[in-house]
Amino acid sequence: MTSFSFTRSALLGAALLLAACSSTDQGSRTAGQRPTNLKSTEASLWYQMETFEKSLKNTGRVEKDAALQARMAEIACELSGDYCADLRVYVVRDPSFNASMAPNGMLLIHSGLLLRAETEDEVAFVLAHEFVHFFENHSMERYAAVRNANIAGAVVGSVLGGAGAGSLSSLGYAAAFGGAFAFSRDQELEADRLGLDFMRTAGFDPKAAPAIWKNLLTELEATSNKKKAKEIDRSGMFDTHPLIRERITLLDSFAVGIEPDPTARARYRAMVRPHIQDWMMDVVADGDHGSSLALTERLMNQAEDLGTLNYIKARIYMMRSQEGDRAKSEEALIAAANYPDVPAAALRELGTIYRARGEREQAAASLRDYLLADPGARDRALVESQIHELEETSP
Amino acid sequence: MIRSGLVLSALVLMAACAVTPKAVAPGPVASSAGFEVTIKESWSQWPAEINPATQGDMLTKDGMLLNRLHLAKVKVGEPWIRAAKNADVPRHRADASEIETVDFVVASLKRIGYSEMEASEIRPETIDGQSGVRFGLNGKWENGLDVRGDAAFVPSKDELKLVVFLAPKMHYYETSAAEVDGIIGSINLP
Amino acid sequence: MKGGIVKGAAALLWVGFCLNSGAIAQITDTAGAEPAAEIAADAPAATGPESVPEDGAETVAEIAPEAVVAETAEVVAPPHVDLLLMPADAKVVFITTGGAEQRADWSEAAKKNFDSHLAANMDASGKSHVRFDPARHEADEDITQLLLLWDVVAASTGTPMPHKGKKFDSNQGLTLGSSASKLADAYGADKAVFVSHYSQIESGGVFLTQVMIGAATGYVPPSANVRATTTRLVDLKSGNILSTGSAFGGDARSVDESQGITTRMLKSISFN
Numbered sequence: 001m002t003s004f005s006f007t008r009s010a011l012l013g014a015a016l017l018l019a020a021c022s023s024t025d026q027g028s029r030t031a032g033q034r035p036t037n038l039k040s041t042e043a044s045l046w047y048q049m050e051t052f053e054k055s056l057k058n059t060g061r062v063e064k065d066a067a068l069q070a071r072m073a074e075i076a077c078e079l080s081g082d083y084c085a086d087l088r089v090y091v092v093r094d095p096s097f098n099a100s101m102a103p104n105g106m107l108l109i110h111s112g113l114l115l116r117a118e119t120e121d122e123v124a125f126v127l128a129h130e131f132v133h134f135f136e137n138h139s140m141e142r143y144a145a146v147r148n149a150n151i152a153g154a155v156v157g158s159v160l161g162g163a164g165a166g167s168l169s170s171l172g173y174a175a176a177f178g179g180a181f182a183f184s185r186d187q188e189l190e191a192d193r194l195g196l197d198f199m200r201t202a203g204f205d206p207k208a209a210p211a212i213w214k215n216l217l218t219e220l221e222a223t224s225n226k227k228k229a230k231e232i233d234r235s236g237m238f239d240t241h242p243l244i245r246e247r248i249t250l251l252d253s254f255a256v257g258i259e260p261d262p263t264a265r266a267r268y269r270a271m272v273r274p275h276i277q278d279w280m281m282d283v284v285a286d287g288d289h290g291s292s293l294a295l296t297e298r299l300m301n302q303a304e305d306l307g308t309l310n311y312i313k314a315r316i317y318m319m320r321s322q323e324g325d326r327a328k329s330e331e332a333l334i335a336a337a338n339y340p341d342v343p344a345a346a347l348r349e350l351g352t353i354y355r356a357r358g359e360r361e362q363a364a365a366s367l368r369d370y371l372l373a374d375p376g377a378r379d380r381a382l383v384e385s386q387i388h389e390l391e392e393t394s395p
Numbered sequence: 396m397i398r399s400g401l402v403l404s405a406l407v408l409m410a411a412c413a414v415t416p417k418a419v420a421p422g423p424v425a426s427s428a429g430f431e432v433t434i435k436e437s438w439s440q441w442p443a444e445i446n447p448a449t450q451g452d453m454l455t456k457d458g459m460l461l462n463r464l465h466l467a468k469v470k471v472g473e474p475w476i477r478a479a480k481n482a483d484v485p486r487h488r489a490d491a492s493e494i495e496t497v498d499f500v501v502a503s504l505k506r507i508g509y510s511e512m513e514a515s516e517i518r519p520e521t522i523d524g525q526s527g528v529r530f531g532l533n534g535k536w537e538n539g540l541d542v543r544g545d546a547a548f549v550p551s552k553d554e555l556k557l558v559v560f561l562a563p564k565m566h567y568y569e570t571s572a573a574e575v576d577g578i579i580g581s582i583n584l585p
Numbered sequence: 586m587k588g589g590i591v592k593g594a595a596a597l598l599w600v601g602f603c604l605n606s607g608a609i610a611q612i613t614d615t616a617g618a619e620p621a622a623e624i625a626a627d628a629p630a631a632t633g634p635e636s637v638p639e640d641g642a643e644t645v646a647e648i649a650p651e652a653v654v655a656e657t658a659e660v661v662a663p664p665h666v667d668l669l670l671m672p673a674d675a676k677v678v679f680i681t682t683g684g685a686e687q688r689a690d691w692s693e694a695a696k697k698n699f700d701s702h703l704a705a706n707m708d709a710s711g712k713s714h715v716r717f718d719p720a721r722h723e724a725d726e727d728i729t730q731l732l733l734l735w736d737v738v739a740a741s742t743g744t745p746m747p748h749k750g751k752k753f754d755s756n757q758g759l760t761l762g763s764s765a766s767k768l769a770d771a772y773g774a775d776k777a778v779f780v781s782h783y784s785q786i787e788s789g790g791v792f793l794t795q796v797m798i799g800a801a802t803g804y805v806p807p808s809a810n811v812r813a814t815t816t817r818l819v820d821l822k823s824g825n826i827l828s829t830g831s832a833f834g835g836d837a838r839s840v841d842e843s844q845g846i847t848t849r850m851l852k853s854i855s856f857n
Contacts, residue, residue, distance in 0.1 A: 038690035044679070047689035058539025058733065060510040093510065143684075227481040285502035286483040321490055345494075352492045379494055381518035382528060418748035437748040456748075457759055458741025540733040565734050566762025566824065 026137040026144070031082040042103065042140055049104040056090065056106075063091040063111065068271060072109055072127075075120060078202040079128045083135065095282035097216055101130040103139045114272055115279040116215060116295065118302070119264040121199070121208030128195035128202075136194070138187045145184075192247060196254050205258050210251040215298060217244050222294035224320075269304055276305055277343060280312045289320040307339030311346045318349065326353060344373035348383065355390065364390040414444040419454065423583070426452045426466040430523075430556055433581035435574055438464070448507040449476050451557075460536065461567050464575065465559040468551075475503045475557065487555050493517075493528050500546055500559065501532070508537040509561075514546075522549045522556075523584040532561065543568040547579045556584060663773035668707060668714040668856070669821070673699035675782040675837060680809055682790040691786075695837035699780045699814070702847040707778075712856055715772050727767050734761055739781065739817065742826070754829075761824030769821035776827065776856070777819045782837050782846075784812040812837070816850050830854040 035043035056062060063069065069091055077084035086105040094110040101107045107130060109123075117123045133139065183191070196206050223229050232244070272279075276299070284292045293316050300309045314332035317325040333350045336342045351366030367387050371377060419440045423431050427443045428451045441453040451467025453459065469475045469487040478484040485502040488495070497514045504512045512534030520529040527549030536542050544561035560575045562568040677691035700716075707714045722728040738759045746756040768777055787810055799805030812835055818828040832850040836842040 038693075039688070041686060043689045044686035047692070048687050055538060058729065059537060060535035060539060225481060225483055228483075281498075282502075282505075285485050285498065285505075287486055288483045318492075318495065319488065321488060348494065349492075352494075356490075378513075378515050378530075379497070379517035381516065382493055385519040416745060416747055420748075439746050439748045455746075457746065458737075458744045458756065460737045461741050461759070536733075536737070538733050538736055539729075540737055541730055563734050563737065565730055565764050566760065570762075 026141050028135055029137055032086060041143060045102075045139070045143065046104045049102040049106055053088070053102075053104070053106045056092075061092045061094070063093060063275070065091070065274065068114075068275075071120075071271060072123070075124050076107055076127050076131070079124060079198050079204075080131050080135075081202075083131070087131075087134075093279075093282070095279065095286065099126050099130050101134045103134070103137075105134065107131075107134075111275065111279045112283065115276070115283070116219070117212060117268065118215070119205075119208055119268045120271075121205040121264065122212040123268075124199045124202065124204040125195060125206075125209040125212060128198040128204075129191045131198060132191040132194040133183060133187065136187070136190065138183050138191070142183060142187070189247075189250070192251060193254060196251070200256075200258075203258075205260065205264075206254070206256060207258075207260075209254075210248045213244055213248045213251065217248065218298070219291045219294045220244070222290040223288055224290035225288050228288070265302055266304070269302060273305060277308050277312065280309075281315070284312060284316055284319065287319065289316050292316050305341055307336045307342030307346070310336035310339070311343050311349075314346065314349060326356070329353065344370055344377070347373060348377075348379075351383075351386075355386065360390045414442050416441050416445070424454070424466075428452065428466045428468040428556060429585055430466070430468075431581075431583040432466065432558070432578045433583075434578060447477070449503075450474075456571065457567070460563075462562040462571050463560070464578065465557065467557045467559075469555040469557060471553050475500070476507050489553065493519075496548060496550075496555065497528065497530055500548070500557065504532070504534065504559075504561075509534045509542065510537070511535050520547060520579075522547060522579075522582050525549050525551065525584060529579065532559070533564075536563070541565065545572070545575055545579065547582070549582075549584065551584060556582070558582065663715070663771070665773045665775075666713040666715045667775055668712050669717055669768055669772045669774035669777040670700070670703055670707070670714050671717045671777055671779045672696065672719065673703070673780040673782065675699060675780075676784075677782075677837060678785045679788065680785050680791055681788040682794055685785070691838045695782055695784075695843065698837060698840055698843035699782060699847060702844050703778060703780060703816075703851075706847060706851055707856075710856065715774060717768075717772070717777075722771075727764065728771070731761060731764055731767060734764075735779065738826075739779065742817075742829070757826060757829050759826055761819060763822070763824055765819060765821045765824030774821060777821055779817045779819065780814065782814040784837060785809055814846050814850055816854060818854055818856065828854045 035046050037043060069089065072091055073087075073089040076087050076089045080087055087107050088105055089107045089109065091109045091111060091114065095112040095115075096110055097112050097116055098110045099108060099113055107127070109127070113126060114123065117126075192209070196209055199209070200206050217232075220228070220232050223232075280292075280296065280299075283295065293313065296309055296313050296316065300306060300313075310332045314329040314336065317329035317332065330350065330353050333346050333353070336346045337350075347366050347370035351363045351370060354360075354363035354366060364387050367383050367390070371380060371383055371387075377383065416439045419434065419438050421435055421437060423433050424438075424440065425431050426440075434454070436456070438454040438456050441455065441459070443451050446453050449465055449467060450469065450473075451465055454464040454466070456462050467475055471489045472486055474482075474484045474486050476484060484506060485499050487499060491499065494517070497517055501512050501514050512532060515531040515533060517528060517530040520527050527547055529545070529547045532542075532544035532546055534542055541564040542561050543564045544559060546557070546559045548555055548557045550556075558579055560571070560578075562571060673696045675692050675695035676687050677695050678685050679688045679691070704714060704716070738761060742757050742759055743753075744756050745753070749755040765777070768774065787808060791809070795805055795808070813831065813833050814835070814837065815829060815831045817826050819825065820827050830850040830853040832846045835846040835849075837846060
């Protein structure tokens with residue numbers, strides 16, 4: 001599998017280089033534009049994306065917060081003007097910092113993006129960037145570029161098919177299909193530049209554009225994952241994305257700010273507040289404790305949601321489990337208890353820490369407090385048995 | 396270079412194909428997870444080598460998406476799901492609390508195609524004389540189909556012994572739930 | 586997200602190639618979806634050598650009158666019919682040297698052909714039938730779940746299941762369970778018919794590439810052309826798959842050839 005991936009990457013890379021030599025500029029799209037030729041690649045892509053979009057609604061990955069979905073759709077409309085009716089916006093549960101726009105107008109916003117943004121202006125920049133990819137037909141250009149030059153999929157597929165790999169030939173095509181949507185460096189920079197224009201026209205603060213990248217850079221630099229740390233400044237031969245630092249410099253030079261709205265952060269936080277704990281736990285579960293801590297601490301800088309965020313911080317320390325982390329976790333849990341939004345589970349984690357230290361009475365008291373705070377706790381039976389054990393009584 | 400890479404790929408693939416699912420008759424079933432369970436009906440067993448998403452064996456009666464019983468061991472610091480060495484994925488910890496281990500299982504399932512996955516009725520359970528935990532699972536498969544399941548784990552030395560059953564909520568879960576309950580009760584640790 | 590989809594497909598194919606990739610790889614698709622209906626409405630009729638004449642399919646459809654379920658506010662039991670015809674699920678993938686794409690026009694033509702031919706064949710056999718109406722059930726969680734279960738059940742039928750036997754079709758006798766009766770209640774039908782079709786059609790460029798590889802290496806890769814169609818008959822009381830018929834080859838885009846596929850496929854199915 002490894003060697004296959006390597007071979008595939010090499011072939012795909014070579015094909016992309018060749019693709020760069022041919023012009024595939026498809027111009028800008030007009031509002032309401034749809035594929036008219038059913039035989040075209042655009043119609044095929046559109047068809048597949050519509051199928052995907054219909055199934056997406058069933059998957060359970062679309063956030064059920066109607067107000068949040070509506071506001072995101074509103075922002076997309078404000079940015080896209082006449083193209084508003086062409087877009088359909090979905091906030092999907094995915095911890096990665098990302099958004100994507102399909103050629104058929106399906107705009108996916110990852111919860112990981114909304115978690116990391118601090119204002120609607122920051123979200124607006126990312127959506128404007130994605131809208132430019134759509135407006136400028138970047139997907140179609142990229143797909144055409146690959147098609148023009150790429151025989152990698154066919155060759156790899158055919159040879160492996162001949163070697164007895166059967167339907168693995170489809171894997172070559174699947175990879176080529178995915179690769180077609182990795183935008184070129186020029187397309188990314190164009191999307192940044194024009195995206196700023198769209199957000200300025202719609203009345204959003206362009207200074208938010210470099211801000212969201214700066215925050216992401218801080219989070220990435222704090223990573224505990226050595227491989228990721230090495231990749232932050234990697235500039236490979238086939239690297240299509242501009243480096244984050246380069247991007248920040250460019251955006252800083254283009255972005256002329258407007259009068260900042262002092263209520264912007266608080267308004268945005270109020271919108272995402274119901275989801276912060278779940279979205280943060282999605283991030284925390286993946287185990288990049290350095291980045292998770294940096295993100296949590298940044299969100300705490302706003303001096304809101306400190307019960308929830310201190311709880312998250314405690315969970316990260318518990319998971320990281322380095323020397324001294326138990327004490328830090330306890331400290332964060334005690335801090336969390338000072339705020340009205342403290343999750344009931346903070347009391348359970350405190351009880352767990354006391355139990356591990358052999359402080360039976362204190363542990364039992366915390367666990368009892370947890371069950372009082374959350375009478376319908378899904379782990380009631382487990383916690384009750386722990387209390388009985390701590391109090392040395394039989395269940 | 397390209398051709399040698401392709402030949403190597405083909406050899407690896409053919410080696411994987413040498414391992415095939417096999418029928419297992421009612422009675423004790425050994426697994427690569429290092430513990431035994433006892434089944435009352437016939438199942439098919441997918442050895443770990445051809446288990447695409449997770450470490451360990453799987454038993455199924457009708458197909459991996461219709462009823463799947465994972466029998467796994469997860470070493471400290473390792474993920475339950477298949478992942479690259481340095482990937483950011485949920486990993487088992489030696490000092491994890493019971494609820495953290497439940498969260499680890501749920502987060503792992505979210506990484507292999509399940510969504511809205513939640514644990515329920517988390518309760519203590521003695522498994523082959525050792526203190527373990529049982530819980531229910533509810534969520535959706537990636538196409539949106541509601542799924543239900545049962546899980547049990549017991550920390551054993553430096554690894555976690557784990558049993559997870561998942562099936563569509565409609566028809567398939569109820570059909571096997573009682574037998575799976577018995578299977579979990581039959582776990583025979585080394 | 587897209588990377589994830591590709592990785593997911595890769596993971597599925599990895600197992601699939603040892604087992605039954607076609608069946609397993611289908612799980613991400615959703616039955617009952619009507620993709621690109623609006624594109625079809627807006628687009629002019631396809632022409633040229635690759636297009637499929639649609640007049641024939643429409644003619645077949647016209648001679649196959651169907652029972653209509655009246656929409657009333659009251660809950661009225663629908664009239665009894667023998668069969669509920671589910672919308673055909675067809676994917677026709679065009680493989681070129683630049684990649685593979687599911688062709689909108691070809692897939693829609695194949696669906697239309699199979700829907701029409703099936704209805705005509707049932708008429709000829711004297712079987713009364715009603716067509717499933719996806720729009721009627723968009724907000725019906727039970728029916729939605731049932732159709733999602735069908736996706737998974739249909740995908741699982743090709744999985745080898747050694748404890749059921751060594752034959753490749755040992756896992757065909759799966760079930761939807763008693764929830765299938767929800768379809769019987771909604772349409773008054775005893776049984777339901779599900780048709781699925783998958784084909785890969787290579788371009789001339791791919792053929793040329795294969796010839797070039799043959800010339801360069803001495804080995805000519807086999808064609809990736811695949812054409813398979815399956816019909817399954819499901820009892821709507823028990824949910825059991827009663828019978829399965831398959832046909833390989835044929836061009837589903839063509840009205841005439843798809844009629845041949847349908848006839849061959851239905852030969853092994855007993856509707857009584």
